[in-house]
Amino acid sequence: MRAVARSTEQNLPLRLTSLVGRARELEAIGTTLHRTRLVTVTGPGGVGKTSLALAVAERQLPRRRAGVWLVDLAAGSEAPDVAAETARTLDVRGATPTEALRRYLAERDLLLVLDNCEHVVAECSELAAALLTTCAHVRIMATSREPLGVNGETVWRLDPLAQEDAHRLFVERARQRRPEFMPAQDTDAAIVELCERLDRLPLAIELAAARIGAMSPAEILSSLENRLDTLGAAARDAPPHHRTVRAAVEWSHQLLDAQERRALRTLSVFVGGFDAAAAAAVAPGLSLDVLTRLVDKSLVTVAESAKGRTRYRLLETVREYAHELLADAGEIAAARRRHLEYFAALGEVAREEWLSTGRQRFVNELDDDYENVRAALEWAIADDPCAGVRLMGAIRDLFFRFGQTDGAALTKQLLERCPARDRYRAEAQIAAGQLASMLGDYDTARSILAEARELGAGLGEPLLEAWAQFFQGLAETFSGAVETGRAHFEASRAAHHELGVATGEGRATMGLGMGFAVSGEPERAKELFETALSLLQAADDRWAQGTCHVWLGTLNDLGAPDAAGATAHFRTAVEMLRPSRDATVLPMALVGQAGVLARRQPADALRVAAAAAAERARVGGEFPPFYRARLDRVRAAAEAALGEDADAVWGEGGRLGMDEAIALAFGEARPRPASSAGLSARELEVAGLVAEGLANKAIAARLQLSVRTVESHVRHALTKLGLDNRTQLATWARERVP
Numbered sequence: 001m002r003a004v005a006r007s008t009e010q011n012l013p014l015r016l017t018s019l020v021g022r023a024r025e026l027e028a029i030g031t032t033l034h035r036t037r038l039v040t041v042t043g044p045g046g047v048g049k050t051s052l053a054l055a056v057a058e059r060q061l062p063r064r065r066a067g068v069w070l071v072d073l074a075a076g077s078e079a080p081d082v083a084a085e086t087a088r089t090l091d092v093r094g095a096t097p098t099e100a101l102r103r104y105l106a107e108r109d110l111l112l113v114l115d116n117c118e119h120v121v122a123e124c125s126e127l128a129a130a131l132l133t134t135c136a137h138v139r140i141m142a143t144s145r146e147p148l149g150v151n152g153e154t155v156w157r158l159d160p161l162a163q164e165d166a167h168r169l170f171v172e173r174a175r176q177r178r179p180e181f182m183p184a185q186d187t188d189a190a191i192v193e194l195c196e197r198l199d200r201l202p203l204a205i206e207l208a209a210a211r212i213g214a215m216s217p218a219e220i221l222s223s224l225e226n227r228l229d230t231l232g233a234a235a236r237d238a239p240p241h242h243r244t245v246r247a248a249v250e251w252s253h254q255l256l257d258a259q260e261r262r263a264l265r266t267l268s269v270f271v272g273g274f275d276a277a278a279a280a281a282v283a284p285g286l287s288l289d290v291l292t293r294l295v296d297k298s299l300v301t302v303a304e305s306a307k308g309r310t311r312y313r314l315l316e317t318v319r320e321y322a323h324e325l326l327a328d329a330g331e332i333a334a335a336r337r338r339h340l341e342y343f344a345a346l347g348e349v350a351r352e353e354w355l356s357t358g359r360q361r362f363v364n365e366l367d368d369d370y371e372n373v374r375a376a377l378e379w380a381i382a383d384d385p386c387a388g389v390r391l392m393g394a395i396r397d398l399f400f401r402f403g404q405t406d407g408a409a410l411t412k413q414l415l416e417r418c419p420a421r422d423r424y425r426a427e428a429q430i431a432a433g434q435l436a437s438m439l440g441d442y443d444t445a446r447s448i449l450a451e452a453r454e455l456g457a458g459l460g461e462p463l464l465e466a467w468a469q470f471f472q473g474l475a476e477t478f479s480g481a482v483e484t485g486r487a488h489f490e491a492s493r494a495a496h497h498e499l500g501v502a503t504g505e506g507r508a509t510m511g512l513g514m515g516f517a518v519s520g521e522p523e524r525a526k527e528l529f530e531t532a533l534s535l536l537q538a539a540d541d542r543w544a545q546g547t548c549h550v551w552l553g554t555l556n557d558l559g560a561p562d563a564a565g566a567t568a569h570f571r572t573a574v575e576m577l578r579p580s581r582d583a584t585v586l587p588m589a590l591v592g593q594a595g596v597l598a599r600r601q602p603a604d605a606l607r608v609a610a611a612a613a614a615e616r617a618r619v620g621g622e623f624p625p626f627y628r629a630r631l632d633r634v635r636a637a638a639e640a641a642l643g644e645d646a647d648a649v650w651g652e653g654g655r656l657g658m659d660e661a662i663a664l665a666f667g668e669a670r671p672r673p674a675s676s677a678g679l680s681a682r683e684l685e686v687a688g689l690v691a692e693g694l695a696n697k698a699i700a701a702r703l704q705l706s707v708r709t710v711e712s713h714v715r716h717a718l719t720k721l722g723l724d725n726r727t728q729l730a731t732w733a734r735e736r737v738p
Contacts, residue, residue: 009067011089012057019055020172020202021165022048024707028700029056029156033111033139035701036154037132040117040142043158044298044315045248046203049143050115052158056141057113064139066108073124074116082123086112098127102134109137117144118297119255125150145252146297157298160200160315167191169202170217173209181212190217197224199315204245249321252299261325263290264299264314268322269335272371273313281342282335304682305368336383340376343369344387347394351427354394355463357503357539363397364580370402377410385417386424393427396434401581405620408435426455426464433471438584438621442479449475466495466504473511478624482515489515506535507544513551518626522555529555543585546576550589554630563596570596571666578662583619586658587612588627593665594634603649604664606638610653611661684733686713690726691733 019026029052032039041049057068071086083097094100112131117124125148131138132152142148147155161169170191174181183191194217198204211220256264266283267274280286291312294300299318305311314322326332343366350362366373373395380388392399392411399407411432415425429452436445449472456464469492476485489511496504513528529548536544553569556562570593577586590612597605609631616623623631639646656664689699696714700707718729 009064010061010069012054012061012068012070015054015058017176018172019048019051020169021161022052022055024711025052025156025158026055026059028697028707029141030059031697031701032154032156033060033141036152037139038128038142038148038150038153039140039156040144040147040153041156041158042144042147042296042298044160044201044301044318045145045252046201046245046317047158047160047298048202049158051202053113053115053141053143057111060111064109064111066105066110066137068111068113070113070115072115073120079120082114082120083127086114086127098130101127101131105131105135105138107137108135110139112138112140114140114142117142117148118146118252121146121148124148128153145255145299146293159301161195161202161205163192163195163200166195166198166200166202166205170195170205170209173206174212174217177210177213183217187217190221194221194224197221197316199317201245201315201317203248204317207245245317246321249318252297252318253321253325255297256294256299259285259290260293260297264294264318265322265325265329266331266335267294267300267312267314268319268326269332269339270314270372271375273311273368274372275309275311275368278342278369278372279312282338284338307368309368311368333383336376336379339372340380340384340387340391343373343376344391347391351394357501363395366395366398367402367581370398373398374403374406374410377414381410381413381417385414386420388414389418389420389428390424392431393424396427396431399431399435400438401583401619403619404435404438404584408432408439408441408620411435421455423456423459423461423464426452426459426461426468429455430464430468430471433468433475437471437475437478440622442475445475446472462495463499463501463504466492466499466501469495470504470508470511473508473515477511477515477518478626480518480625482519486512486515502535502539503541503544506532506539506541509535510544510548510551513548517551517555522558526552526555542576543580543582546573546582546589547585549573549576550585550592553589554592557592557595561596561599563599566596567593567666574662574666578658583615584621587616588623590615590661590665591623591627591631591634595630597665598634598637602638602641603645605634606642606646606649607653607656608661608665609634609638610650611656611658611664614654614656615658615661683713683717686710687717687729687733690714691730693730 029039029041033056041053043049054070057070060068069089071082071089073080073082073085081097083101087093087097087101090101090104092100092104094103114124114128121144124142124144128140128142128148128150132140132150147153160166167188171181171183194208195205198208208220208224215223253261253264263283263286266286267279269282270278274282276288276291279291291300295302295312299314301313301315303311303313323332326335346362346366350366353362373391377388377392380391388410392407392414396407399410411428415428415432418425429448433445433449433452436442436448449468453465453468453472456462456468469488473485473488473492476482476488478485489508493505493508493512496502496508509528510532513525513532516522516525516528529552533545533548536548549569550573553566553573556566556569570589573589574586577589590608594605594609594612597608613623613631622628635650638649642649653661662668685703686699689702694702696707696710700710703710714726714729
């Protein structure tokens, strides 16, 4: 964009498009410039650093007597002499540019905007330090993909747009091409997915929206097989490194040293993110210093997981480019091997826990790495299927919770390709049988679990034989063969008791209760569930305890319904199942509670049932026939009461998140978490400052965060604690935060 002077005291270009979604940052950075003299806006290429800086600069015009001046350091084809370019912009002459600038700016109140500093960071740092230490009234705002590293610098990391702002940006820019463009509901869904695929980066979104004259959003989305090459043709006055998404990424890559380049391309083997330990294991020679430099240069993003752990991620646009480089370097096979070995080692920890206790708690530690584990197993199919079999048998619970269809398909291929007949095969067969049962494929479950039991017996592994019998019992009971299932459960219970595995004994007892519930013997079923609960409480198996409460709630709702008793069991079940992010039994609890609601609140019952069905489908599984029948009855009763509105209500329910569905099911403003332990360290810190009476803007200034980030932390804390407002949060924090 060509600079057009509007007065003698500034050279800012006239803005031709609106700034979307940056109101909080605009306000916060402006406030920061009141208390500090150097602010650097950092972030990945295409995130909108220049646009935001120019908008901030416009607001500063009335406050700077000597004006606001933009120095565009990416305007030429070669790296500029920063001091000389700044002197030229200000029309200052002297023996040396830096000395001339010092003399000229010594008493002037002026804001200098150094734009696109990343390829001349050292020179920008030198000039900034020289001016700030001698010119008391000069302020500098820089944009760069990495900080300048000058004393007194405040760094604002600019994140991709929020989902709603990304959507709004696409629509606004699309209307510049097609003024009549008005997205319908199905088009909205395509736009949301498109923006997510583009990392919600403004540059990529604008390039995609430019295609709206020739393609629909859905067609643009389907064309994004390679987003780097697909999106091009930016405005002719855009900087060269913003003409395409590829150019933006290449620009960043060119600024790396050899060590950083190698690390970046190796890290592209991760899918969905990674922690520092995983990065060090997969990228040879990667030090924390190199990882930090990649974060500083906005090529690796850093965030806090729901469990308060630091996670790193490459934006997909960066990852795609880096993965091309990994392939060109001939390093993919070696990187994938190290990736598989790392997660296989974690699988061994999970295996030992399962064999000794019957639980898979450690697998919960891998929740954030589900995509990585799945990718490792996909690579193992071709490269080392027996290693994949060993890993799958150890972490089957991860696929039970997040991807039952994925897990079943992967296990089938791994078992077909690995000829070994060892304990690891038996474990993987148990996983395959469990997943087949969850998908309603009972014939496959029967066949493969019988093989697992036979193999376990042949290998002298009684624990594997006992677990195979447990899952045989589930498959038979869910398929309707209750008597056969009962025999398997009895054998499994006896074997686990003899082996001293309380979890296995408790779960087998619970399975027996399921059989009696399905066959219409509620009193015997209740007795068995209560016995199972005692065993499972002693073993601290909260997931299985939650499952018992689901069935006890269902029994309370049969015959002469006890609505209060049923709801109490279903509520307890949800509290126990929710922390494990269960998508199998927790939806059964919601179906049960929907049955309670159906008698007096048919619309809410239908919404809750729809949300439960959507959550169950998320991992690719089916409800057991017993609960499928209950779901169908709830839906039929609600549809009879609601008439032609039922379809719309069902659709509303299917779009609810789990927290919203749980809150609706139990008539709460928010779902009640089991404890307050879910707050991250940063959320606890923010809660403590709320208790001190600080407003969000003050908290942001204290912690050097954006106001939007503080608002997000407050919102997350309220949700996790089941609170409604800041006053309640402050009270909670005063009692608990040191």
